[in-house]
Amino acid sequence: MTINKKNELTNDFVIRFANTNGTGSASANHMFAKAIMRMGIPVSAKNIFPSNIQGSPTWYEVRVNEQGFLSSRGGPADVLVAMNSQSFARDLGDLKAGGTLLYDNSRQQDLTSIPENTTALGIPIAEICLKEYHDPRLRQLFKNVIYVGALAALLDIEFEVLKILVSDQFKGKEKLITPNIFALELGYQYAHTHFDCPLATRVERRDLIKEQILVDGNTGCALGAVYAGVTVVGWYPITPSTSVIEKFASYCQRLRIDPATGKKNYAIVQAEDELAAIGIAIGAGWNGARSFTATSGPGVSLMSEFLGLSYFAEIPVVLMNIQRAGPSTGMPTRTQQSDIIACAYASHGDTKHVLLFPKCPTECFELTAIAFDLADRLQTAVILMSDLDLGMNDHLCEPFQWDDERQYDLGKVLNEAELDAIEQYGRYQDIDKDGICPRTLAGTHPNKGAFFTRGTSRNRNAVYTERSEDYVDNMQRLARKYRTAAALVPEAQIRQQHQVADISLIFFGTSAQVIDEVTAIFAEQNLTVDSMRIRAFPFGAEVPKFIEQRNNCFVIEQNRDGQMRSLLINELNLSPHSLTAILNYDGLPLTARSVVRMISDARTVAPIRQGGQR
Amino acid sequence: MSYAKSKFRHPNLEVNDIGLTYRDYEGVVSTLCAGCGHDSISASIIHACAELSIPPHKIAKMSGIGCSSKAPNYFLNRSHGFNSVHGRMPSVTTGANLANKDLCYLAMSGDGDTASIGLGQFAHVIRRRLDMVYLVANNGVYGLTKGQLAATSDKGAKNKAGEISPFNEIDLCVMALQLGASFVARCFSGDRKQLVSILKAAICHQGFAFIDIISPCVTFNNQANSKRSYDYVQQHVSTGAVSDFVPVKDEISCDLPSGNYHDICLHDGSLIRLYKVAKDYRSDDKLHAVNMIEAHKAKQQILTGLFYVNPAIDTYHEVNQTSDTPLNQLREDALCPGQRVLKSINGSFR
Structure with a gap:
């Protein structure tokens, strides 16, 4: 079979995996992304999964981009790995014209709605598994590994890199290494034998990763809590915050056992509900132990009364809010930044809380450590505002660092x-x-x-x-x-030149992922961009200064009502006309394209001074 | 308002083993209604702690919201106290205890705070075997909001406004037994002698100790038809065994009483000595305890006394295997793994 090589997409493409959840596909897809990172090429991975344990369609999108634009790209993918026959027809709609489709042709698939000029590559993956494996569970599991092997051949991923990756991944479970490598080889060989490898869409080794790591934000928060000296945790399971606690517990098991006695230098209680979870954290804070709880929107609602107690009784506590699309029966597995107001003013009476907004896993680590110092110093609740995209997806970021000279600021506690x-x-x-x-x-x-x-x-x-x-x-x-x-609190990060730019952006948290790409797109249109990334509430003096120097700023946020914009206007007594809301609230990670489109529309429809439409 | 008490001390006031008199265990003047059963509970706590010679600063007073939960201000002025959130004292106490296992957690709650809004937290703090003393000042009525029926009111009980409780009451002792509390007792605030000895035993008991204290509300639930009035309780109270508490230091042989008694040895070596033990009394059998409580109820009697004790159960920290040093005293050297370890952790993300 000849393959279309006209479109050169080396180190710049999006590959979308369509799977069924509960089949082990996420770990195979993660292995795929990690292999690309190990070849020195910037990569990001977004897991778009249903609120379901087994059987529903799930997607995993990997973006490879050597310029380092790693937010969700949006739009149809360049390569589609369609492994879910249930969603097959719909998934074809997510493939670009001229793209590549990899699918399991053990069963006849309906290819009628296939986009124009698609290179359709069928591999009889189920048949291969049926022949090679007897255990039905392995037949399912290795399907995923086989397509990763095939992709290695098609996209020119160094096979040696994959082999080392498998060995690293199964360290301590050596029995699993050989069968996994065998499965990779099955896919790799099949692709080499039957297709003209590699494709135009492919990777090529670079040296762009340096010291960077590929990790999720919840791991950053968990490690930050370990390093900040947390000893007490009360929690209640809720997606997408659960893995903060799971990771915290697993690092504690490794790092927090007293060497002399074998006893634990920590206590983690899975509470009966979110009320008890934060009650436990506050009780421990009252008694001088560093403590936290992690939750998401519905949990914040339940914890509100206690947040007020922390404010008025002046007790340190850290709450990590891994935000998701609300409400409880909303889209619990989709991302959003929609708890800004709920957290800033949580509880009854005149209450205000300290909020921190990390943008990447590195900052999840750093701001978590800072959160505990601030909570102890200020004797109040500090809320770390992460989100599902940051918390659960892997992001390429700078390695975690700890200064061994650093001491905990336990605040004013009299001995x-x-x-x-x-x-x-x-x-x-x-x-x-x-x-x-x-x-x-x-x-x-x-x-x-x-x-x-x-x-x-x-x-x-x-x-x-x-x-x-x-x-x-x-x-x-x-x-x-x-x-x-x-x-x-940490200052806002401002990027500006001597002159005020054509477009001024205000953003926070995961919206940071799109800013470089947005700036680059506007640069192609000869438009300059300056920006301010808010890292904390209450706002420091630099925040009103940046806004007042400009006629209008675009506030990018991932909610419907422009909550940060409202908070800025309310707290800084600003004219609503000075801030124009740029909003994304579909539950999917923000894309640079959509931000550029919304800003361009706003500039056409409402020239500066008339901004502020919501 | 809080009123400062006179600092005047009788020069011959008896001092305990750590040189303190019972007045050093007092709180501010109570603002509860004159004659409130809760004030008797406060007085019993003061005497129990003074007689046990506990350094008051090693006690933490925990409470939720309600008349009962205000009460900790009226005893143990030298102890830290925490008047927290309605129904949430158990979680706050859990956190406090996890942070510092070396304090004695003396918690005071009420029927609304425990049997209604806090029923879930009550159940779970028992389940997690927290080492604490959990007191419920149970008057069957909401005092601070002026007389609504509580979930511990008997079916058919009438409040002052004439409202009749249409549903069965929640028996907190029966719940505590079922949920695994290792020390369960019921007392009457009007019987100081029994309350003090059971309080002392509860404080020395290592594990979750629960005492449901019938504590009449003189303002809203002391009327003639009430089943929680002083008169009614006094007429219907029945004791399974009269308990006395023998601290570790006292030689058991020195004051051997005549007659029938039964000793229970607590974890710290002190003894609960039970006299006048009813014929079928046992303190080591949950099922038997529940049967006794229900049998007395059927006879319109309120059974008091120590229902059940298991001195040997592992508490939360033993189950968790928490470090011997209280967690709030650990610092960077024990808690922070350092940059070298972090470097290798970073390696796992490449």
């Missing part, structure tokens, strides 16, 4: 000697005038420093009162503390 040195201790005395009052822990001193923790019905010495003056005094101090927080 026995410090208590002895002061005449009278009052829990809510703002000695340093920064709104943060020294706290004490139970068991510290035999007759000094004890107090009764409660919400706001107390005076500066933690004595019960319902006097209005004391209430107001306390609320004003909490506002002062919040201003202190604004100066302590």
Whole structure:
């Protein structure tokens, strides 16, 4: 069979895998992506999966791009691996005209709706498995490995790289190495024998990866928590946050066992619900242990009352919110940034919380560690705002780093000697005038420093009162503390030239993935772009400064209502006209193309000064 | 308002083993209604802790929301306290205990806080075998919101407004037994002697200790037809065994009483000594305890006393194998694996 070689797509293509969930395809697809990384070529992987355990269609999209544009590209794929006969006809619609289709032709497939000029490559994968394996489970599992082998031949992936990868992956389970390599070879040989390999769409070794790693954000959060010294976790399973806890537990099993006694330097409780999960974390924070819980939207709703307690009773706690498309029976396996307002103002009464917005797994690690310092310093809840795309998908990023000189900032906690040195201790005395009052822990001193923790019905010495003056005094101090927080949180990252650019962008979290590509696309149109990436709430002084220097900024966010835009307008007292919302809320990772299209449309329809339509 | 108590001490006030008098275990003046059963519970706690010579700062007072949960302010002023969220004291106490296993967690809850809004957390804190003392001040009525019926009200019970409880009551002791509590007792706040001795035993018990304390509400549930009034409870209370508590240090032989008694040895070596033991009394059989409770209920009697104790059960930290040093005292050297390890972890992502 001759293959169309006209379109040179070396190191720049998208391959889409259409599988059935519960068949082990994700790990084979992950192996495929990792092989490309090991050949020194930038790669990203997005797993688009249903809320289902077994039997529903699932997709996995790998983007290879040597310029390093690694967000979801959007649009039809260059190569389609169609392994799910149930979704086969629909999946063909996701293939570009002139693209390559790899499919299992053990059974006759309906190719009538195939796009124009498709190179359709059928491999009798099921038949091969039926012949080679007796165990029905292996027949299923190795189907995936066989197509990876075939892709290696078609896309020119070095077979040696795959072999080493398999050996690394099954370290400790050596019995699995040979059969996996055998399955890879079955696919590889079949493709070489029957097709003209490699395709025009292919990879070519580069040296662009350097020290970078391919990892998911939840692993970054989990490791950040280990390194930040977390000892107590309360949690309740909810996609997409569950793997934060699972990874935390598995690293603790490796790294947190006391060598002398074999006992655990940590405690993880799977609680009865999200209320208990954060209650456990707050109880531990009250007692001076670093603690956290991880959840997603529905859990945030349930935790809201406790978040208010943390704010008013001034107890450190970290909440990791791996956001997803709401509500509970919404699209729990799809990504979104739609809990901004819910988290910023969670709970009843006048409450405001500290939010951190990581953009990549490296930052998940770093901001998690910072979150614990901030929570202890500010004696309040700090919420890490990740999302499903960041948390569960593998991202190419800088390696995790820890400065061995770094010490935990445990904030103002008085020990026995410090208590002895002061005449009278009052829990809510703002000695340093920064709104943060020294706290004490139970068991510290035999007759000094004890107090009764409660919400706001107390005076500066933690004595019960319902006097209005004391209430107001306390609320004003909490506002002062919040201003202190604004100066302590990570600054926004600003990219600008001397002159204000044609297009100014404000974004946060995973939207960062598209910015370089958006900038490059606009550059082709001779349009300059400057930008500000918000990393925290409350906003530092640099945030209003950037906005006020411009007539209009585009706020890119992954929700329907422009929640960050609302927060900026509300907190910074901005004119709504100064910010134009660029919104994506279909549950899929943001694409540069869609952002460029929306910004271009907004610029045509509503020239600067008339922005702000939502 | 909190009122400061006079610091005046009688010069001959008895001191305990650590040089403190019972007044060093007091709290601020109670703001509960005069005659509230909860104040008797506070007084019993003060005496139990003073007599056990526990350093007050080694106790953490935990509570949720309600009249009961305000009460910890009225005892143990030298202890930290946490008036947390309605029905969520068990989770907060779990976290506190995980962070520092070396404190004594004395938790006070009420019938609304435990049997209604907090029923789930109550069940799960028992299930996870937290080493704590969980007290319910049970008056069958919502006090702070002025007299609504509680889930612990008997079927047919009438509140002050004339509302009749149409459903069966939740018996927290029976639940605690079923869920695996290793120490279950019921007391009457009006019987100080029994309450103090059972409190002392509960504090020394290693594991989850639950005491349901019938504590009449003088304002909203003390009327003639109430089944939680002082008069009703006094007339219908029946004790399975009169318990006394013998601390580790006391020689058992020094004061041997005559007659029928039965000793239970706790984990720390102290003893619960039971006198006047009813003929069919046993404290090591859950099923038997449930039968006794239900049999008395059928006779319109409220059985009090220690229903069940298992001194040998593993607590949460033994099951988890938590480090001997409390987790809140561990620092970077024990917690942070360092850059060298991180380098090799990075390697696994390439």
